[in-house]
Amino acid sequence: MxxxxxxxxxxxxxxxxxxxxxxxxxxxxxxxSAQLVRDMYLAAFGNPALDVLHxxxxxxxxxxxxxxxxxxxxxxxxxxxxxxxGSLAAHGTLNDxxxxxxxxxxxxxxxxxxxxLPMDDLWRIVQSLGAAVRRAGVPVVTGDTxxxxxxxxxxxxxxxxxxxxxxxxxxxxxxxxxxxxxxxxSGEIAVHGIAIMSVREGLEFETALESDSADLSGLxxxxxxxxxxxxxxxxxxxxxxxxxxxxxxxxxxxxxxxxEERAIPVGDEVxxxxxxxxxDPLYVANEGKFxxxxxxxxxxxxLRVMRADPLGQxxxxxxxxxxxHPGRVILHSSVGGLRAVDMLSGEQLPRIC
Amino acid sequence: xxxxxxxxxxxxxxxxLDALGRITTRPWYIMxxxxxxxxxxxxxxxxxxxxxxxxxxxxxxxPVCVTSLELIDKALAIARRPEVIFTSFGDMIRVPGSGADLxxxxxxxxxxxxxxxxxxxxxxxxxxxxxxxxFFAVGFETTAPAxxxxxxxxxxxxxxxxxILSSQVLVPPAMEAILGAPGNLVQGFLAAGHxxxxxxxxxxxPIAEKYxxxxxxxGFEPLDLLQGITMAVAALExxxxxxxxxxxxxxxxxxxxxxxxxxxxxxxVGDRKWRGIGEIPMSGLSLREEFAAFDAERRFQVEAITAExxxxxxxxxxxxxxxxxxxxxxxxxxxxxxxxxxAPMVSAEGACAAYYQYGRTV
Numbered sequence: 001m002x003x004x005x006x007x008x009x010x011x012x013x014x015x016x017x018x019x020x021x022x023x024x025x026x027x028x029x030x031x032x033s034a035q036l037v038r039d040m041y042l043a044a045f046g047n048p049a050l051d052v053l054h055x056x057x058x059x060x061x062x063x064x065x066x067x068x069x070x071x072x073x074x075x076x077x078x079x080x081x082x083x084x085x086g087s088l089a090a091h092g093t094l095n096d097x098x099x100x101x102x103x104x105x106x107x108x109x110x111x112x113x114x115x116x117l118p119m120d121d122l123w124r125i126v127q128s129l130g131a132a133v134r135r136a137g138v139p140v141v142t143g144d145t146x147x148x149x150x151x152x153x154x155x156x157x158x159x160x161x162x163x164x165x166x167x168x169x170x171x172x173x174x175x176x177x178x179x180x181x182x183x184x185x186s187g188e189i190a191v192h193g194i195a196i197m198s199v200r201e202g203l204e205f206e207t208a209l210e211s212d213s214a215d216l217s218g219l220x221x222x223x224x225x226x227x228x229x230x231x232x233x234x235x236x237x238x239x240x241x242x243x244x245x246x247x248x249x250x251x252x253x254x255x256x257x258x259x260e261e262r263a264i265p266v267g268d269e270v271x272x273x274x275x276x277x278x279x280d281p282l283y284v285a286n287e288g289k290f291x292x293x294x295x296x297x298x299x300x301x302x303l304r305v306m307r308a309d310p311l312g313q314x315x316x317x318x319x320x321x322x323x324x325h326p327g328r329v330i331l332h333s334s335v336g337g338l339r340a341v342d343m344l345s346g347e348q349l350p351r352i353c
Numbered sequence: 354x355x356x357x358x359x360x361x362x363x364x365x366x367x368x369x370l371d372a373l374g375r376i377t378t379r380p381w382y383i384m385x386x387x388x389x390x391x392x393x394x395x396x397x398x399x400x401x402x403x404x405x406x407x408x409x410x411x412x413x414x415x416p417v418c419v420t421s422l423e424l425i426d427k428a429l430a431i432a433r434r435p436e437v438i439f440t441s442f443g444d445m446i447r448v449p450g451s452g453a454d455l456x457x458x459x460x461x462x463x464x465x466x467x468x469x470x471x472x473x474x475x476x477x478x479x480x481x482x483x484x485x486x487x488f489f490a491v492g493f494e495t496t497a498p499a500x501x502x503x504x505x506x507x508x509x510x511x512x513x514x515x516x517i518l519s520s521q522v523l524v525p526p527a528m529e530a531i532l533g534a535p536g537n538l539v540q541g542f543l544a545a546g547h548x549x550x551x552x553x554x555x556x557x558x559p560i561a562e563k564y565x566x567x568x569x570x571x572g573f574e575p576l577d578l579l580q581g582i583t584m585a586v587a588a589l590e591x592x593x594x595x596x597x598x599x600x601x602x603x604x605x606x607x608x609x610x611x612x613x614x615x616x617x618x619x620x621x622v623g624d625r626k627w628r629g630i631g632e633i634p635m636s637g638l639s640l641r642e643e644f645a646a647f648d649a650e651r652r653f654q655v656e657a658i659t660a661e662x663x664x665x666x667x668x669x670x671x672x673x674x675x676x677x678x679x680x681x682x683x684x685x686x687x688x689x690x691x692x693x694x695x696a697p698m699v700s701a702e703g704a705c706a707a708y709y710q711y712g713r714t715v
Contacts, residue, residue, distance in 0.1 A: 021460045031691055275357065278444075328712065334358075335366040335575040337398015340712020344690075 082210025553608025
């Protein structure tokens, strides 16, 4: 028999969050990632701009406010239905800048290449990244390349960093979610994650599904032009999905969020795949959707602008900010029950039966 | 989505709830066997929609949760071997053994791979003749046919480098263990629909008769569960016992006889240790002697590994329905999905993880 002290010490079965080594879950966008950010990065680097923990930092500079964000891309496979690591790396950072309420101005690109990568693959990736930033009208103004030994990488890793200026009158921050605000999602969720799963080794299932990877900065700019300061929070729910993004917002703003299961737009193919794999679409990654938490008086205008855009045709109100359960997200289930929505401990794992 | 939305409709749910409210006159304890059902119950909030005096007890039907600690330790020992490619369904890889889990073995350099079917593991074995490929054959009667098929396929292909670590368990002996245990509260069962899709429900008649209880074969959608609960309560209120089939769209009395024959061909029934419960006689499947060459325990000589379970974890009480997860002093504090003391907190279908994930703290 263990006494309590012994139990908490050597004989504790497995303190998963105190692994002596890095686990994949530390990059999964769930609780492990949040712990790493809080306990290691904030402890080492903490400052007012970082502590906000938004998709990008907002810095006061002479003449205005600058949004500044970085992201690294390690997707497998490198080419997937609806995109590739190049377009994804462009869209990801453009979107992070857009989620600060800013118009992207310039980007950097860093490549980490694995020895032996076919030059033709690299060319396709570079072309794709170039096409994506040209469509967005954002120049790549600086970059870097490193090559690692064969076997030390998955072909290509890409880091992109971007900057952009925030227009006057726009004030986006996770802490601005307030009682009565409405939660809008710009379209059908969980498409990217399922599209990637569908081509992973060992799990090829037949689907016409393509990643939703897209540059959202144009649409976000039009939403902000129409609704201005009525838009309080923007977030692109990438890793960890809509659920993790909403939990982060609820915790930052110390408000409750109530979402309606039936209102959340999920396409049939995605739902079917999630049913088979035992995944909850709320936790599956998106690369071309965003959440907007807006004042009730601008909801109509925001929806009108979103639905007029090919990227926002399925935009829907999925919930509201409430006074109850501050810091938590509650879901009203399709059969009428209530349940809490929390961050996941690690990645979702396909289940046995 | 066709064939799914129909089973998640609020108006229909309301009708079942009204009916259940009308027929319930006194407290009843009903166990849903399967972890998938527990997950639906908590995810859809069904246990809080039904009348308060109908108590759902969450049963031991999560194969991940009941896989014994020592078997997980054996899996870890095998997965650490350099010549081994260790394959597993996804939800086993985070289950803690005595000192680690398969994910951390992978982080240390072990070749641990998630597969979606044991037949994929056979393919890996065929493609890697210089490596030993082991599949962690976990599950109830639902996974047994595919696991048996993988062994038959490997034999037919002449593969010498494929083996399974078997943790197959059986539902009926577990039901009898629960019903026969001192302090048992369970008065009726919702049998696991998918197990019955394979096995039929002929095995449950004698149990229903012996213990004079209703057993309702039940599906996994919210309305399946509401209907199953209503059928079980109606039987209890009317003093009836016997087996009924709510999940008739998937389950027949005989079940899938070809799958049953395949299980018979490859496996034999024997005693099996269940995590948190202990040994239950004749409750597991092991490879028959003629398939012994495919038994990973023998191939890697890990039979001698034993393990002591955590003293603080009350998984046994949870899995037998004697306690609810949040009644455990360690729930949500010393035991969370990030730091589980026992398996029910790890698997998505474990009762403790379902309670934690969906915010059931009281």
